[in-house]
Amino acid sequence: MTVRGPGPAELVIVPHTHWDREWYQPFQRFRLRLVTVLDRLLAQLADDPRARFTLDGQTAAVDDYLAIRPEQDGLVRDLVGRGQLAVGPWRVLADSFLCSGENLLRNLEFGLRRADDLGGAMRVGYLPDQFGHCAQLPQILAIAGIKHACVWRGVPEAVDGTWFWWVAPDGTAVRTQYLPEGGYGGAAGVFAEADPAVVRRRAAEHARALRHWQPEGRLLGMYGTDHSAPVDDLAELVEAASRSAERDELALIEAAQDGSAQVEADLVEAASRSVALDEAAPPEQQEIRMRLDTLAGFFSGLPGTTPGHAIATGSSVTEIHGELRSHARANILPGVLSARIGLKQALSRAERLVERYAEPLVALYGHPFASRPFLNLAWERLVDSACHDSVTGCGVDATADQVAARIAEADDLGRGVVDLVLSPVAATVPDSGHLLFNPSPRRRAEVVTLTLPAGRTLVAASGEAVPCQVLDTEQTSYADELVPAAELDRYLRKIHGRELYGLQITAWAIEADTQTIVFDLASASDLVFDVADVRDAAVATGFELWRIRVRTQARNTVAARVEVGALGLAAVTAVTAVPAADGSEAPAAGTAPALAAVPAPTSAPAAIAAGRGSLSDLDNGLIHVALRSDGLLDVRTADGTHAAGLGAVVDGGDLGDEYNYAPPTHDHHVDTPDEVWNRVRWSGPLTGALESVRWYRWPRHGDAEAGRRSGATATTEVRTGVELRAGEPFVRLTISFDNQCDDHRVRLHLPLPRPATHSHAEGQFAVVDRARHAEGGSGERPVPTFPAHGWVAAGGLAVLLDHVSEYELVDDGRTLALTLLRSVGLLSRNENAWREEPAGPQMATPGAQCRGLRTVELALFLYEGEWHESGLLEAAERFRHPFTAVPGTGQDPEGVPEVPAGGIEVTGRGIVLTSCRDVGGDGPELRLVALTPGPATATVRSEHGDGDGDITMRPWQIMSITARGASGGRSES
Numbered sequence: 027m028t029v030r031g032p033g034p035a036e037l038v039i040v041p042h043t044h045w046d047r048e049w050y051q052p053f054q055r056f057r058l059r060l061v062t063v064l065d066r067l068l069a070q071l072a073d074d075p076r077a078r079f080t081l082d083g084q085t086a087a088v089d090d091y092l093a094i095r096p097e098q099d100g101l102v103r104d105l106v107g108r109g110q111l112a113v114g115p116w117r118v119l120a121d122s123f124l125c126s127g128e129n130l131l132r133n134l135e136f137g138l139r140r141a142d143d144l145g146g147a148m149r150v151g152y153l154p155d156q157f158g159h160c161a162q163l164p165q166i167l168a169i170a171g172i173k174h175a176c177v178w179r180g181v182p183e184a185v186d187g188t189w190f191w192w193v194a195p196d197g198t199a200v201r202t203q204y205l206p207e208g209g210y211g212g213a214a215g216v217f218a219e220a221d222p223a224v225v226r227r228r229a230a231e232h233a234r235a236l237r238h239w240q241p242e243g244r245l246l247g248m249y250g251t252d253h254s255a256p257v258d259d260l261a262e263l264v265e266a267a268s269r270s271a272e273r274d275e276l277a278l279i280e281a282a283q284d285g286s287a288q289v290e291a292d293l294v295e296a297a298s299r300s301v302a303l304d305e306a307a308p309p310e311q312q313e314i315r316m317r318l319d320t321l322a323g324f325f326s327g328l329p330g331t332t333p334g335h336a337i338a339t340g341s342s343v344t345e346i347h348g349e350l351r352s353h354a355r356a357n358i359l360p361g362v363l364s365a366r367i368g369l370k371q372a373l374s375r376a377e378r379l380v381e382r383y384a385e386p387l388v389a390l391y392g393h394p395f396a397s398r399p400f401l402n403l404a405w406e407r408l409v410d411s412a413c414h415d416s417v418t419g420c421g422v423d424a425t426a427d428q429v430a431a432r433i434a435e436a437d438d439l440g441r442g443v444v445d446l447v448l449s450p451v452a453a454t455v456p457d458s459g460h461l462l463f464n465p466s467p468r469r470r471a472e473v474v475t476l477t478l479p480a481g482r483t484l485v486a487a488s489g490e491a492v493p494c495q496v497l498d499t500e501q502t503s504y505a506d507e508l509v510p511a512a513e514l515d516r517y518l519r520k521i522h523g524r525e526l527y528g529l530q531i532t533a534w535a536i537e538a539d540t541q542t543i544v545f546d547l548a549s550a551s552d553l554v555f556d557v558a559d560v561r562d563a564a565v566a567t568g569f570e571l572w573r574i575r576v577r578t579q580a581r582n583t584v585a586a587r588v589e590v591g592a593l594g595l596a597a598v599t600a601v602t603a604v605p606a607a608d609g610s611e612a613p614a615a616g617t618a619p620a621l622a623a624v625p626a627p628t629s630a631p632a633a634i635a636a637g638r639g640s641l642s643d644l645d646n647g648l649i650h651v652a653l654r655s656d657g658l659l660d661v662r663t664a665d666g667t668h669a670a671g672l673g674a675v676v677d678g679g680d681l682g683d684e685y686n687y688a689p690p691t692h693d694h695h696v697d698t699p700d701e702v703w704n705r706v707r708w709s710g711p712l713t714g715a716l717e718s719v720r721w722y723r724w725p726r727h728g729d730a731e732a733g734r735r736s737g738a739t740a741t742t743e744v745r746t747g748v749e750l751r752a753g754e755p756f757v758r759l760t761i762s763f764d765n766q767c768d769d770h771r772v773r774l775h776l777p778l779p780r781p782a783t784h785s786h787a788e789g790q791f792a793v794v795d796r797a798r799h800a801e802g803g804s805g806e807r808p809v810p811t812f813p814a815h816g817w818v819a820a821g822g823l824a825v826l827l828d829h830v831s832e833y834e835l836v837d838d839g840r841t842l843a844l845t846l847l848r849s850v851g852l853l854s855r856n857e858n859a860w861r862e863e864p865a866g867p868q869m870a871t872p873g874a875q876c877r878g879l880r881t882v883e884l885a886l887f888l889y890e891g892e893w894h895e896s897g898l899l900e901a902a903e904r905f906r907h908p909f910t911a912v913p914g915t916g917q918d919p920e921g922v923p924e925v926p927a928g929g930i931e932v933t934g935r936g937i938v939l940t941s942c943r944d945v946g947g948d949g950p951e952l953r954l955v956a957l958t959p960g961p962a963t964a965t966v967r968s969e970h971g972d973g974d975g976d977i978t979m980r981p982w983q984i985m986s987i988t989a990r991g992a993s994g995g996r997s998e999s
Contacts, residue, residue, distance in 0.1 A: 035233060035237075035244075035245065035313065035314055035315065036244040036245065036315050036316075036317065037229055037232070037233045037236075037244075037245045037247050037314055037315065037316045037317075038244055038245065038246055038247060038316075038317060038318075038319050038323075038324045039213060039216070039229075039247045039249050039264060039316055039317065039318050039319070040078070040080055040246065040247065040248050040249060040250075040318075040319060040320060040321050040324055041077075041078060041079050041080070041249045041250060041256040041260060041318065042079065042080040042081070042082060042210070042248065042249070042250035042321070043063065043081070043082055043250050043251070043252070043253060043254050043255065044082055044154055044155055044210055044211075044250060044251065044252050044253075045060065045081075045082045045084070045087045045252075045253060046252060046253070046415045047086060047087070047090065047118065047410075047413055047415070047416070048413070048415060048416060048421060048425045048428065048429070049415040049420070049421045049422075049425065049866070050421060050422055050425075050853060050866055050867050050869055051422065051424075051425070052421075052422070052424040052425045052428050053425070053428055056253070057090050057091075057094070059253055060087060060090055060091055060253075061091060061094050061095065063253065063254065063255045064087075064091045064095075064098075064255075065095070066255050067079055067255045067256070068098060068101055068102070068105065070255070070256070070258065070260070071105050071110045071111060072101060072105070074259075074261050074262075075108070075110070076261035076265075076318065077110060077256075077260060077261050077318065078109075078110055078111075078112075078318045078319050078320050078323065079110065079111050079112070079256070079320070080112040080148070080152075080250075080320045080321045080322075081111060081112065081113050082119070082152070082154070083114065083115065083116050083119060083148065083150070083152030083153075083154070083321075084114075084116045084117060084118050084119050084137065085113055085114055085116070085117050085136070085137045085140040085141050085144075086117050086118045086410065088102060088113055088140070088144065089140070102144060103144055103145050104145075105145075106141075106144045106145030106146060107145035107146065109320065109322075109323070110320075111320075112148040112320035112321055112322045112323075113140075113141045113144055113147065113148060114137045114138055114140070114141025114142075114147035114148050114149075115134055115137050115138050115141060115147050115148060115149055115150070115151065115152070115170065115172060116133055116134060116137040116152070117133050117134075117136035117137040117140065117406075117409050117410070118133065118137075118409060118410055118412065118413040119152075119153070119154070119155065119156060119413060119414050120133055120156070120409070120412040120413060120414060121156055121157060121362070121412060121413070121414040121416075121417060121418050122156060122158075122159055122160040122163060122790060123157075123158065123160055123363065123789070123790075123813040123815075123830070124362075124363070124370060124373070124412065124417045124418060124813070124830050125373065125377065125408075125412035125417065125790075126374075126377045126378075126381065126790065126815070126940075127160075127162065127166070127789075127790035127791040127940060127955075127984075128377070128381050128940055128941050128953070129377060129408055129409060129412050130160075130163070130166055130412075130790060131166060131169070131170075131953075132405050132408075132409055133409045133412070134166065134167075134170045135170075136405070136406065136409060138170060148320065148321060148322040149170075149171060149172050149173070149174075149322070150172065150174050150175070150176055150321055150322055150325050151163070151167040151172045151174065151175035151176065151200065151202075152175075152176050152321060153175060153176065153177045153178075154176070154177075154178055154205070154209065154210035155178065155179065155209075155210060155414060156179065156180075156414045157179055157180075157358045157359045157360070157362055157414065157418070158179055158180035158349065158350055158351040158358045158360075159177060159179075159180050159349060159350040159351075160349055160789055160790045160792070161194060161195055161348040161349040161789060161790075161792045161794055162194050162195065162196075162789075162790055162791040162792045162982070162984070163175070163192075163194070164192050164193060164194035164198050164199055164200045164202075165194035165195075165196055165198040165791070165982075165983075165984055166194075166790075166791070166984070167200050168194075168198045168200060169984065172200070173200060173201065174200060174201050174202070174203065174325045174328065175192055175200045175201070175202040175203070176202070176203040176205065176321065176325075177192075177202060177203070177204060177205065177350065178204070178205040178209040178210060178355075178356055179209075179350075179355075179356045179357065179358050180349075180350030180351050180352055180355075180356070180358050181204050181346075181350055181352060181354070181355045181356070182346060182350070182352035182354050182355070182801055183352065183354035183355070183801060183803055184344060184346065185204055185344055185346060185355070186239070186344065187204070187239050187240055187344065188203060188204050188205075188206060188236065188239045188240040188245075188246070189201060189202060189203050189204060189240075189343075190202055190204065190343065190344040190345065190346055191343055191344065191345045191346070192346055192350075193345055193346065193347045193348075194348075194792075194982070195347075195348060195792050195981070195982035196980055196981060196982040196983045196984070197980070199345075201328065201329065202346075203246060203325075204239075204355075205246070205248060206235075206236070206239050206355070207232070207235045207236060207239070208248075209248070209356060210248050210250065211248060211250060211251045212232065212236075212247065212248050213229075213232050213247035213248055213249040214248075214249060214250060214251050215228060215232075216228045216229050216232055216247065216249060217249060217256070217257050217260065217263065220257060220259075220263060222263060222266035222267040222269075223267075225263055225264070225266075225267040226267040226268075226314075229247070229267065229314055229316055230314045232247060233245055233247075233314045244324070246324055247316075260318065261318055264316050264317070264318055267316060268315060268316055348792075348794060349789070349794055351800070351812070352800075352801040352803075353800060353801060353802045353803060353804050353806055353807075353808040354801050354802065354803035354804060355803070355804060356804050357685075357804055357805055357806045357861065357863075357865065358806075359420070359685040359686060359806070359861075359865055360686070360687075360809055360811055360832075361682060361683070361684060361685050361686045361687045361848070361850075362418035362419060362420050362684065362685060363811065363812075363813050363830070363831075363832040363845075364687075364771070364811075364831075364832040364845045364847075364848040365418065365419035365420060365684040365685075365848060365850065365874060366419030366426050366684070366873070366874055366876065367419075367829075367845070367846075367847060367848065367876065367880075368430070368876065368880075369411075369416075369417050369419050369426065369429055369430060369433070370417065370419075370829050370830045370831070371828065371829040371882075372430060372433040372434070372437070373408070373411055373412065373417050373433050373829075373830075374815075374828065374829035374830055375437065375828070375829065376404075376408060376433050376434075376436045376437040376440060377408055378906065378907065379437060379440035379441065379444075380401065380404050380405065380408065380436065380439075380440040380443075381940065381941055382465040382907055382939075382942075383440065383444055383463070383465050383910055384397075384401060384404070384439075384440040384441075384443040384444050384447075385401060385941065385942060385943040385944070386465060386593055386942040386943070386950075387443070387444060387447040387448065387463065388401065388443060388447060388943070388944055389942050389943050389944040389950035389951075390593060390928040390929065390930070390942070390950060391447050391448075391451070391595070391926055391928055392447060393443075393446050393447050394944040394946075396446060397443045397446060397447070398944070400439050400442060400443050400446075401439070401443060401943075403435075403439055404435075404436045404439035404440050404443070405436075407432045407433065407435045407436035407439070408433070408436045410432060411429050411432050411433045411436070416429045417429065417433075418684075419684060419874065420684040420685055420853065420865075420866070421684075421853065421871075422853060422869055422871060423871055423872065423873035423874070426871075426873055426874070427873070444910065444912075445912075448461060448463065448912045449912075449915070451595060451923075451924070451925060451926065452912045452913065452914050452915050452916075453914075453915050453916055454597075454914075454916055454921065454923050454924040454925070455597045455599065455914025455915070455916050455921075455923045456599050456600070456914050456916045456918060456919050456920075456921055456923075457548075457549070457550040457913065457914050457915055457916060457917065457919075458478060458479055458482060458599070458600035458914065458919070459484070459597060459598055459599035459600050459913075459914040459916075459923070460476050460597070460598055460911045460912065460913055460914060461595060461596075461597050461911070461912045461913075461914060461923070461925070462474065462588055462590050462595065462596050462597070462598070462909045462910065462911050462912075463590070463594075463595055463909060463910045463912075464590035464591065464592065464593065464594050464595075464596075464909055464929075465593065465907045465909075465910070466592065466593070466903055466904075466907055466939075467592050467593055467930060467931055467932035467933075467939045467942075467952075468592050468903075468931060468932070468933060469589065469590070469591050469592050469594075469931070470589070470590060470904065470909075471587060471588065471589040471590075471753065472587070472588065472590075472753075472904065472908065472909050473585050473586070473587050473712050473713055473751040473752055473753070473754075474585070474586055474587075474588055474908070474909050474911055475497070475583060475584070475585055475586075476583075476584055476586055476598075476911055477581050477582070477583055477584075477913075478581065478582050478584055478600045479548075479579055479580070479581055479582075479600060480499060480501075480579070480580035480581060480582050481602060482582075482600035482601060482602060483584075483600065483601060484584075484586050484588075484598040484599065484600055484601070485598065485599055485601055486588070486589075486596070486597075486598055487596065487597050487598075487599075487922070487923055487925065492586050492587065492588060492598050493586065493587045493711065493712060494584045494585065494586045494712075495584060495585040495586075495708075495710035495711055495712040495713060496582050496583075496584050496710075497582075497583045497584060497585055497708050497710075497713075498582070498583040498708075499580060499581070499582050499583075500578075500580070500581055500583070501577055501578055501579070501580040501581070502577065502578045503575070503576070503577045504526075504527045504547065504576040504577065504578070505527075505574055505575065505576040506573070506574070506575050506576075507573070507574055508571060508572070508573055508574075509571070509572050509573075509574050510570065510571055510572075511564070511565075511569060511570045511571065511572060514561065514564060514572060515561065517574060518557050518560060518561060521557045523555075524551055524553060524555045526545060526547060526576065527547065527576065529547035529548060529549060529578065530547065530548055530549065530550055530551035530553075531545055531546070531547060531551060531553060531555055532546050532547065532548045532551040532553055532579060533545075533546040533553065534546070534555070534560060536560075536563050536564065536567070538567060540573065541567075541569050541571060541572055541573055542572070542573040542574075542575055543560065543564065543572055543573070543574050543575070544575045544576075544577070545574075545575070545576045545577070546577060546578070546579050547576065547577065547578050547579070548578065548579050549913070550915060550917075552917045585710070585712040585713045585751075586598065586712070587712055587752060587753075588909065590909060591929045591931075592929045592930060592931035592932070593928075593929040593930050593931075593942065594927070594928070594929035595925045595926065595928075595929075596925060597914070597923035597925050599914070599923065634646045634709065634710065634711065634712070634713060634714035634750050634751070634752060642654070642655075642704055642706075642716060644714045644715075644716065644748065644750040644757075645750070646714075646750050646751065646752055646753070646754070647664065648663065648664055648753075648754070648755045649661065649662070649663050649664070649750065649755060649756070649757060649888070650662045650663075651716075651748060651750055651757050653704055653716045653718055653748060654671075655702065655704070656699075656702055657673065657699060657702045657704065657718040657719075657720045657746065658670075658671045658672060658673050658674060659671075659672040659673050659748065659757070659886075660672070661757060661886060661888060662888075663755070663888045663889075665890060667779050667822055667888040667889065667890050668779060668888075669776070669777060669778065669779045669822070669823055669886075669888060670777065671777050672776050672777060672886065673718075673746060673759070673774065673775075673776070674697055674774070674775040675697070675699075675720065675722070675744050675761070675772065675773075675774060675775075675846070676695055676696070676697040676772070676773050676774075676775050676843070677695065677696040677697070677722065677724045677742075677767075677770055677771070677772050678693055678694070678695045678696075678770060678771050678773075679693045679694065679725070679728050679734070679735045679769060679770055679771075680728070680769055680770050680771045680848060680849065680850055681728045681730050681733070681769060681855075681859070682850055682855060682858055682859075682860060682861075683850050683852040683853060683854050683855040683858055683865070684850055684852070684853050684854070684871060684874055685854055685858075685861070685865040685866070686806055686807070686858050686860050686861045686865070687771060687809065687811070687848065687860065688807075688855075688858050688859045688860040688861070689771075690728060690729075690733050690734050690735055691733030691734065691859070692732075692733055692734040693734075693735070694725060694734070694735050696722055696723065696724055696725075697775075698722075699720035699721055699722050699744075700721050700722065700723060700741075701720070701721045702718065702719070702720050702721075703718070703719045703720075704716065704717070704718045704719075705717050707747070711752065712751065712752045713749060713750065713751045713752065714749070714750050715747060715748065715749040715750075716747075716748040716749075717745065717746065717747050717748070718745070718746045718748070719743060719744070719745050719746075720743075720744045720746070721741055721742070721743055721744075722741070722742050722744060723739040723740070723741055723742075724739060724740055724742050724767045724770065725737070725738070725739055725767065725770070726738045726739060726740050726766075726767050726768065727767065727768040727769050728768065728769030728770070730855075730857075735769070735770070740766045740767050742763055742764065742765070742766065742767070743763060743764065744761065744762075744763040745760075745761070745762050745763070746759060746760070746761050747759065747760035747761075754901075754904065755887060755897065755901055756826060756885040756886060756887040756901050756905060757885060757886045758883070758884075758885045758905075759883070759884050759885065759886065760881065760882070760883050761774065761846060761881070761882045761884075762879060762880065762881040762882075763879075763880055764878065764879050764880075765847060765849065765875075765876055765877055765878060765879075765880050766877060767849065768849055768851060768875045768877075769849060769850065769851060769875075770847075770848075770849050771845065771847070771848045771849070772845070772846045772847040772848075773843045773844060773845050773846060774843070774844045774846055774882075775836075775841050775842075775843050776823060776825065776841065776842045776843075776844065776886070777837075777840060777841050778820060778821030778822060778823050778839075778840055778841065778842060779821055779822035779823055779888060780821045780822050781821055781838065781839045781840045782798075782820035782821035782835060782839045782840075782842075783797065783798060783839055784796060784797055784798070784820070785798075785812070785818055785819065785820040785833070785835055785842070786818070786819045786820065786893050787812060787813065787814035787815070787817070787818040787819075787833070788814060788815050788816040788817045788818070788902070788957070789813070789814070789815045790815060791940065791955045791957075791982070791984050792955075792957070792982055793893070793894075793957055794812075796810075796812055797810075798810055798835045798839055805861060805862035805863055806860060806861040806862065807860035807861070809834075809860070810834055810835070811832050811833065811834045811845070812832070812833060812834070813830055813831070813832060814827055814830070814831055814832075814833055815827070815830050816902050816906060817887075817898065817902045818831075818833050818842070818844075819887075819889075819893045819898060820835055820839075820842055821839065821840075821842075822888060822889055822890065823842060823886065823887070823888055823889075824886075824887040824888075824889065824893065824896075824898050824901075824902075825842065825844060825884055825885070825886060825887075826884060826885040826886075826887055826901060826902050826905040826906065827884055827906075828882070828883040828884060828906070831844055831845060832844075832845040832848075833845070844884070846880065846882050847876055847880050848876075849874070849875040849876050849877075850871070850874050850875065851870060851871060851872060851874065851875055852868055852869065852870060852871060852874075853866050853867060853868070853869040853870075853871050853874075854866040854867060854868055854869075855868060856868045885901075885905045887901045887902075894936065894957075894958055894959060899936065899938060899957060903938070929968070930942070930950070930952070930966065930967070930968055930989050931965075931966070931967050931968075932952065932954065932964060932965070932966050933964070933965045934956075934962055934963050934964040934965055935958065935962060935963075936956050936957050936958025936960075936962045937954055937955075937956060937957075937962055937963075937964040937979070938954065938955050938956075938957050939952060939953070939954060940953045940954070940955055941953035941986075945988075947988055948988060949988050949989045950988070950989055951986055951987070951988055951989075952966065952986070952987050952988075952989050953984065953985070953986045954977075954979070954984075954985050954986075954987065955982070955983070955984045955985070956979040956980065956981060956982060956983050956985075957982070958981055958982075959981050959982075960981055961978065961979070961980060961981060962978075962979045962981070963976050963977065963978055963979070964976070964977045964979060964985075965977075966987065966989055968989070
């Protein structure tokens with residue numbers, strides 16, 4: 027008789043490695059391991075054309091290897107070209123919550139360009155190990171022409187199969203493969219022994235597990251672990267295991283031809299075992315067949331979407347909208363949001379410097395050829411720093427130090443490019459004036475802080491007076507010493523030309539009555555000076571002892587309200603001032619119209635008072651702030667929105683690690699200061715400022731064995747600066763303290779105007795709506811702490827942020843808690859109370875305790891109604907992108923600045939500019955995003971009104987356009 031068993035089901039084995047560039051060892055030590063692994067891997071691929079390998083979706087690993095083995099470049103290109111080695115599409119596997127949206131797009135640009143150069147990019151959005159994924163990643167992938175994604179962490183419980191539609195806020199969807207049953211290492215155990223029979227059995231077991239998730243179709247077996255290469259002769263082992271299965275079946279079938287009852291029974295039993303692999307599968311799919319391929323090969327031929335495709339709702343396939351931050355299927359390790367918070371501050375600031383200052387200046391005002399390599403290098407440093415084991419702060423101290431240095435390099439490069447563009451323009455501005463750049467695509471009038479020679483005030487290029495308010499006066503003394511006349515020459519040899527103590531001599535004098543020689547210094551000088559004149563004048567007096575005094579010119583720090591066009595430049599120059607009645611300064615007669623008092627902006631009172639009613643009030647006509655005796659704030663807007671008791675600093679224990687917060691079993695919170703001292707810093711027509719100093723006694727460290735905090739305490743001084751500027755609808759806060767304690771978390775508590783069931787947080791090209799709870803189900807506590815990139819809003823209060831921050835709604839939605847600091851001493855704690863398994867090796871990380879001075883800047887914005895109807899986006903733009911000011915360096919005190927025109931204006935409700943850069947085309951490329959739940963219209967025009975035009979955008983759409991200036995044209999992508 028002839029008895030046939032079930033037909034084959036295909037298990038596609040994808041050999042790969044997950045390569046952490048830096049983690050529990052710093053970058054160079056991991057690179058040593060990378061070279062060893064890739065030396066072996068490339069030899070395997072070269073020796074066997076059947077072999078396949080996927081290099082973790084990131085081209086950085088290729089570049090890191092070829093920097094050491096440049097002679098292997100040709101082999102890598104051959105293997106990529108033949109389809110044996112899959113590279114790209116990313117440069118690195120970034121943490122998508124802790125960098126900007128622009129960083130993610132540039133990451134793809136770098137990765138795709140490099141992978142295509144090597145022979146062809148793997149166009150799969152491979153996201154194997156990141157700690158959750160931001161909402162706009164489907165749209166970001168689609169912009170790059172990528173139709174498929176592959177994820178592990180963050181997938182919610184609603185996903186009950188191996189693939190789903192992942193839908194971005196704008197409706198763009200990508201077909202997304204979920205990696206159940208072990209994630210990116212699910213099939214790692216299949217080849218633990220080089221025995222075809224064992225391999226066949228383990229492959230069948232893995233396939234049976236996957237069949238619970240995927241009843242039909244080819245199965246994906248991810249064979250690889252961290253920092254590993256496949257076993258030798260993998261292709262032969264796969265084929266041997268398959269041949270073994272075929273031989274067994276053929277032998278039974280042939281034997282059955284003889285009619286043996288025992289053989290027939292064996293055949294039936296074999297068929298039964300094959301059916302048992304997956305009882306739900308149709309007969310022809312119950313036997314397991316294996317083949318090797320890359321991840322790109324696995325996805326080849328599978329249905330996907332086209333870039334920008336928006337799916338219709340109601341599909342029978344599971345749709346997951348927005349971010350993936352569920353704890354249901356795997357740990358997402360949320361503590362990385364607040365570990366080593368200084369890295370988050372540094373990266374956010376460096377990204378803004380490059381994105382919104384350096385690149386627009388190059389695109390609009392010149393030097394693209396000279397600047398492009400430096401901007402590319404800055405972006406390379408920013409992208410590399412965003413890696414999911416880098417900015418996350420979940421590595422050893424040496425790794426964190428190197429990440430910080432890399433971010434600092436990007437910051438230096440950005441500042442260098444800004445200087446390159448602005449320095450020639452600043453040379454036309456008198457050295458007592460300033461050149462200003464407005465990074466926003468809208469005309470703005472802002473209060474800026476500048477330094478001027480005492481007795482001077484400012485005028486604009488038009489000659490109109492610039493409102494000024496003196497905040498502080500400083501005169502630095504560099505020397506005050508007695509020098510015998512016989513040693514005067516020795517002292518005067520310190521002078522080189524006009525330079526003394528690194529500054530320039532602007533004036534000198536001999537005061538005979540006090541036997542004093544005075545030198546005045548400044549950063550620049552046009553004084554005609556010869557040190558011999560000083561020597562001769564001193565000798566002529568006959569004095570035998572001199573007092574030498576060296577000082578800077580007295581300088582005022584002033585607040586000035588300056589108006590600058592959209593993405594434009596403007597200059598202000600200093601002129602001699604006369605005192606005004608209110609203590610401010612105005613230009614002297616003849617230089618500009620004299621001011622009896624500094625005019626305040628429209629809608630603001632004549633002064634931002636600190637002393638009306640009590641010594642702790644500020645009011646600019648838009649918002650009123652009262653600093654209470656307990657150091658907390660009461661804030662009220664002109665429309666009546668009110669929040670009371672803002673600003674409590676709450677310190678609690680943390681016996682977790684860099685990955686997961688975990689409070690002590692017997693926690694002790696400190697939220698009440700022992701002493702409070704308030705003072706007025708300044709008051710005037712343009713800005714008012716208060717300061718509160720609170721002293722707390724925080725426990726010095728945690729005690730893991732006892733599950734509590736120590737009894738020993740350290741007195742911690744927390745300073746809170748409160749500032750209100752004319753015309754600004756928000757209150758600026760600066761909070762600083764010297765952290766001398768370990769194993770704790772410090773949060774700022776902000777009671778809301780009304781209770782909130784949801785929060786809204788600005789992220790990467792999106793605003794995410796989150797409930798107060800987090801979905802659990804896997805091996806860690808589902809804590810509802812979430813990331814916010816630019817701001818977070820709930821219950822009528824928005825916090826404008828300087829850097830990516832962690833927040834939580836507490837007290838049943840009545841309070842917003844913002845993490846200021848989290849101090850921990852271990853990379854991963856083996857016994858973390860809020861996580862079942864280690865997230866890495868248990869290694870000491872004393873640097874993650876974040877000792878030393880910590881400073882956080884933020885602002886409070888109150889609103890009625892919905893966030894998108896409140897002016898919140900405009901407020902965040904003003905807070906996060908202040909004018910940049912560069913001192914003039916011109917030597918002509920009467921010179922008229924030659925400031926070039928070139929700005930571009932972008933208007934439209936909800937329209938946000940994220941990038942303005944030179945791409946070598948007809949004009950600068952602008953990237954816009956519609957941060958609005960409804961359709962939006964963007965209007966783009968040059969400074970002279972050229973290029974007027976409206977662009978319709980769907981809600982949450984990311985769009986790139988080319989602004990062609992006077993030609994009036996544009997292109998979209």
